[in-house]
Amino acid sequence: MSHYPRWYYDEFKQIGVDYTDLEEVQAYDLRMQKLRDIESEFNNTQELLKIKNSDLILEIGTGTGELALKFSAHCRKVVAIDISKKMIDFAKMKAERQKKTNIEFYNAGFLTYENYDEPFDVIVTQLALHHLPDYWKMIALRRIYAMLKEGGKFYLRDVVFPSLTSDYDSYFNKIITDLKNSAGDKLAEETEIHIREEFSTLDWIMEGLLKNTGFCIEVVKFDGFIACYLCKK
Numbered sequence: 001m002s003h004y005p006r007w008y009y010d011e012f013k014q015i016g017v018d019y020t021d022l023e024e025v026q027a028y029d030l031r032m033q034k035l036r037d038i039e040s041e042f043n044n045t046q047e048l049l050k051i052k053n054s055d056l057i058l059e060i061g062t063g064t065g066e067l068a069l070k071f072s073a074h075c076r077k078v079v080a081i082d083i084s085k086k087m088i089d090f091a092k093m094k095a096e097r098q099k100k101t102n103i104e105f106y107n108a109g110f111l112t113y114e115n116y117d118e119p120f121d122v123i124v125t126q127l128a129l130h131h132l133p134d135y136w137k138m139i140a141l142r143r144i145y146a147m148l149k150e151g152g153k154f155y156l157r158d159v160v161f162p163s164l165t166s167d168y169d170s171y172f173n174k175i176i177t178d179l180k181n182s183a184g185d186k187l188a189e190e191t192e193i194h195i196r197e198e199f200s201t202l203d204w205i206m207e208g209l210l211k212n213t214g215f216c217i218e219v220v221k222f223d224g225f226i227a228c229y230l231c232k233k
């Protein structure tokens with residue numbers, strides 16, 4: 001970060017859960033394998049993105065690399081980045097074990113990754129943009145837009161809060177209680193940290209940020225407070 005101005009956001013600083021801790025990374029990977037159906041997540045994403053064999057894909061905030069590993073079987077190359085070196089090392093190890101040769105991993109993020117290669121056909125990010133405050137989300141989206149080919153696609157999936165007319169206290173209390181019952185204390189506790197310390201924003205702000213960047217939003221889907229947006233440059 002040394003060549004950035006002093007006012008530039010330090011995206012390497014951990015917000016909420018500490019993903020620079022190896023135990024946290026291993027626990028995250030195990031929990032996600034148990035709680036998530038990565039195969040159907042990939043299928044839903046592929047249904048929207050229709051990735052081709054010739055595509056060059058960037059995944060930002062790859063975590064333990066599950067989605068990048070899936071994409072790599074359907075495209076030319078995946079560049080997978082994350083600000084946590086521990087996450088990147090873990091994902092790289094998985095790729096080596098699975099003998100994947102078309103994934104490049106870099107320890108960088110939304111605000112610091114520099115692409116010196118051709119522009120990307122597709123950029124995806126899942127459950128990561130909420131680590132940035134809204135102004136910096138806007139900077140991240142502008143950087144994503146600049147790294148895409150004309151007509152390129154951007155897939156964003158993240159926690160986005162709905163616009164409610166009723167009160168938010170009961171909304172969040174119900175989410176935590178339901179999570180405790182369905183997924184256990186650890187995920188409920190992480191969700192509390194998420195609401196309290198991370199930067200998930202409201203649906204109308206997220207849509208405004210995307211449109212203001214110049215994206216055409218082609219599809220919006222909500223599953224509880226997980227939103228996904230398919231956008232085109």
Ligand SMILES: C[S@@+](CC[C@H](N)C(=O)[O-])C[C@H]1O[C@@H](n2cnc3c(N)ncnc32)[C@H](O)[C@@H]1O
Binds near residue numbers: 062108128132
């Ligand atoms: C909740 S995990 C999601 C990981 C993965 N995308 C998934 O769906 O399982 C959030 C990830 O975002 C990464 N992250 C946080 N801030 C970031 C930033 N500014 N740029 C890139 N990645 C970031 C974290 O290190 C972490 O690996």
